[in-house]
Amino acid sequence: MKKAPPRIREHALLALACLFSAFPIVFMLLTSFKTRAMLYEPARVLFEPTFDNYRAAIVQYGLHKFVVDSLIVSVANVAVCLVLGTVAAYALHKFTFRRKELVVFTILSSRIFPSIALVIPFYIIGIAFQLLDTYTILVLAFMVFNLPFVVIMMRSYFAAIGPEFEEAAMLDGCSRVGALLRVVLPQVKTGIFATGTMCFLAAWNEFTYALFLSASNVNMISTAVVFFKTERGILWGEVSALGVVAILPVIVLCFATQKFLVKGMS
Template sequence: MTTAFRQWRRRWPLARWAVPLVLFLMLLPFLWLLQMSFKPAAQIMEFPPRVLFTPTLEHYVSLWKDGFPESFVNSLVTSTVSTLLALVFGVPAAYALSRWSGRGKFGLGLSILLTRMAPPIAFTIPFFLAFRWLGLLDTRTGLILIYMTFNLPLVIWMMQPFFDAVPVSLEEAALMDGAPFRTVFLEIVMPMATAGIAATAILCFLYAWNDFFFALILTRTDARTAPVAVVNFMNYEGWEWGKIAAGGSLVMAPVLIFSMMVRRYLVSGLTAGAVKG
């Protein structure tokens, strides 16, 4: 702990509580949603709300009976597979763009990034017509393809700076020692870009997992994802708040678990390049 930081803490003693307070305020909506999922249906809309109550699993049981597990599995499969495919194709492309010394490198990188900036609604009709002709409507394969398509530019754009930071001299030395290019890429370059891969993977997974627009337009029942299933609990007869809270809590769980698993790589990956020297 530096001297300046100690002086700052002595001068502003209440500042040490600022971070916990802000963190609590940020987590309050999620904690409120979680407790709502365990609250009996008759007590959810009470005002003032009850802080102490007898927890129940009735809303989670109702989700199981209403077929929510199938939608949850659809989200898990499409998000995981599309993320893996985006990394398989995007990481080598980012490495090739990083090592490209010819003209047009900046223009190509910019054009790849621009494809990610276009609003998804602009691609709705072309994708819908193409998927209907190919028979991919309401299929996991269709969602995987569209998520992979939108995640590829993100993978290339995020991974290129990490490969730029890997010294080319290391690769040249390994090649001069007789190591094949495949070994150089997998055993020298890739381990040095692990933090970037982890950060990129979780952002791709988040995009696919939280997608609502394409899942609503391109699916009906067989490939319906969890976010769409949660919205179906809002109907003309009334909003089923207990099921909505339980479904929302389950939707948050995989992202939270995945983030905790790769948090060390995620922080280092997102802050890479912030400090130089």
């Protein structure tokens, strides 16, 4: 048998692509442990790490408050979207009716609307109903992109399971709601989990709505970076610390749920 060639060129190119992808994140991680003076030596990798940036981000800027606000908005949004979206997906999967395609298209199309355009009507709604700078307006606005996503995903999960169990349950006297709760939903558990995870990440990282619809009362971590500016410039150490805290849960969550995510996607 012929020995496989080592394919050095391919490995080198792939390594280059990895470097391009990961370098900015590694660089930010390094910067978050540097003192302000060390910023002028960007290429320095070996140095005594300082935790001052993290301390300043928490004590002076209330980093923990940003994290809590992000969690409240994201979790509430995911909960609402999962409940509404799953039931809607089930209804759209089970029943046919006139103009169904139009209904589906209308629902899905809102997902690709540019947030910078839709933030304007949400801003007006916020003014009119005095909802600006509240959790409510952010949870509502995030539904624009997360709810259609739940519908798309859950529809495909429902399509993947056969109708037999459900029909058997209904023959045994289960109502359709009962069949949905007891028979159908347990079969798409991983799907719900994967969808919820991706919704959470989208909400956690959302920037445009959070920037213009909140001010001092609600501050998500995604927009908090904007405050780290003084007249002398951007506080790079603190910004990097905040960036690390913002990215960390995403990476941890991706690793922890990778098995489910891959299963859910295929």
